Amino acid sequence: MHDFDLVVVGAGIVGVSSALWAQKRGLQVLLCDPNAPGSGTSFGNACTLATYAVLPVNTPSVFRDLPKLVFGSESPLSLNFAHALRHPLWMLSFLANCRSARSAHIARQLAGIMAHADAGINPLIEDAGAEDLIVERGQMTVWSTKAGAEADAGALAFRKAQGIPFEPLGPQEALTMEPGLKLPVHSAVHFKAARSVRDPQELITRMYRRFIALGGQWRQAGVDETRAHAEGVEVCVGDDRVNAARVVIAAGAHSKSVRGSGAERLPLGTERGYHLLFPEEAHRVSRPVGWAEGGFYAVPMAQGLRIVGTVEIAALDAPENQGRLRYLAKMGERMLGPLPEPESQWLGFRPTMPDSMPVIGQSPQSERIIHAFGHQHLGLTLGGITGRIVADLAEGRQPNLPIAGFAPDRRFV
Template sequence: MSKNLHVGIVGSGIQGVSNALFLQKKGFKVTIFDRDNPGSPAASYGNAGHFSPYASLSLNRTDVLADVPAMLLSSTGPLALKWNYVPKMLPWFFKFILNTTKNKMMHTARNMHQILDLALPAYDELFDEINLDGLVENKGILYIWNDKDLKSRDLEIKVRDELGVKQQLVTKSEIHDLEPNIKPFYHAGVYYPYARHARNPKKILLKLFELFLKKGGKFEKKNINDIQFDTEKPVFVTDGERHTFDKIVIACGAFSKKLTDNLGERIPLDTERGYHVHFKDCDHLLSRPVIFSNRGFGITPMEQGLRVVGTVEFGGLDNPLSKSRIKNLISNAKYMLGDLPEHEDEWLGFRPTLPDFLPVMGPSKNYKNVFYCFGHHHLGWTLGPISGKIVSGMIAKENTNLNLDPYSSVRFS
């Protein structure tokens, strides 16, 4: 493999930057394109900041369909729809329902577990080269629940046991010892002591991006309007300019679909809209991220304060922010922690999600010099470096002992 090959990447979030850094390790020249600067208020900035190597069970579960109507009707529930988007989502929902059988659920869980197991070591490879300045904390992540929907909790515990995920079931008094400021509405929980969290995801992303530039990487703040080909070489078409590369990687999250559609590949990528607010100067109230499973939201102590994150809203890329979802996060936070000051920083971001809840990683079906790396739903932040490592290995034509077929876009054709 000739090492002076030039790779172009669309997307400067955690996926794009991780791909770039692992490609540089293999000797490739790399240029990243994005219409915004790295660290702009997109998904890699606004996520929950969890490094969650245990999270192999996704939303395509055998128990989820029975719960959907109740979730949609509940104002405190984790799920919402923008009704004007429902007609567009119907084909996606139909495929999603087909992926909630026991076999499909386990197929997703096994193949998420395969990459999640490698997620933290891949981060550490990159972290070894930067000064983290206390931006990552190793205090574990705690899930708590009340005594409703216990069948769903049993299912999660059982599936993770079956996969060999290390988990520590905790009692009421153990939860209280870990997080004494949470109001005692909970019944039990599970603690993942080896999980980590980011004190500021944006700062971590920018440190990795600076490392990329220091190693000779280039950044172009340009929107990619189209991808064309000069013989077999892919060409990024920006406003009035053409940039030719040996290989390219599409890693722009929820915005990847427009480009893959243009390449003649119908990948059913849609977006789960996620929200956050901050409660400033309150991060001393929690020592680690806490997720309240019944309501599908979590709170992470960060530099910006307590970041309250969560809810899944299906509504596409163009609908405005829903005030009701912000209210939902605020009332949930107060339910968990009691009195809190006025909230700040209302944020909406887009999680790129496929109906089988597995990412797309690997070559395009139609063009051998185009590679994909998107669709990581709630785990984009956790899976950035391992995905970059996997895709860079494919581009370098290295052998691997991983089974990468489940992540191929060919599964949708």
């Protein structure tokens, strides 16, 4: 006999969604995390249910822009060279996935799962009584240069072909919708179907409470090892051993730390991101606004205004990069005008595979070990549908959407 039908490792948006979907289906679930639910990367993001974001970071334009991105003094990307030299295969694989055929393949895969994103998260929002946390004002992306807008024209055409609704805006229309913008606006787009979450951690906390109310169990402890055998899987939770029918590894960027799960063999890296919080400034924008060339967002949320984003390729344990925080402060002011001192700053870890696709499926190690990590820039958006897929796999049935492209044993190129 098993202690649990499913043990969920990690209580971010992906883990809590998996736990709640599985518990709703009548499985007996144990959720484990050494930290509070929703306090990892799922806490500090740009709060956007970004159903329009189906283009990977890997695009052919990376080849053209790489020197400027890596060596530019005002770049949204920062690369730690020592880290890159320690992980040459990850870097090469990332670049190989920027080739146009690969990039188009990845975009089709992301668009395929994205089409189900709302169906994955909406029932959880409703179940958790969290409708008040959801804002339906869309997202605005702004280009400040003609060159920037032209470079992204292909991406917009792909979205149009996918049926993603958006409204192109001229500078005056953009400024009428967002009068707080102070940057030069060349053009903008309003992604009307995008929604934002006033407080992502509060959403996850309410989902967690619903999970407990349905009979789910919680252990505030880490899992460092799983041992699959013919009848089940032994999960090392803190100092205890738990016997489960299945386990799901949903520890975000830390998933490689779970020995015996197969995750430790996968090329999981991290794109580090940052935010600054300005408590009194939420009124500066009325919806998440992204500055395309700057690679960051201004987001009004429950705690104030978040200036959030940028990508830093560096190790999980590298110290906070003050240069990234200065970049956000400077560019935030260029976007919105003078800002006060931020109340707090945050560093988080996007879990990223070199092909920018999540890993969702059974581990090559054992069909009893399910992988659900690597959601890079899109975990808040795709966490709900990933949880529904995990619940299907935990029940031993095939999900009703194709997931072969996300298999842990795919070729990462």
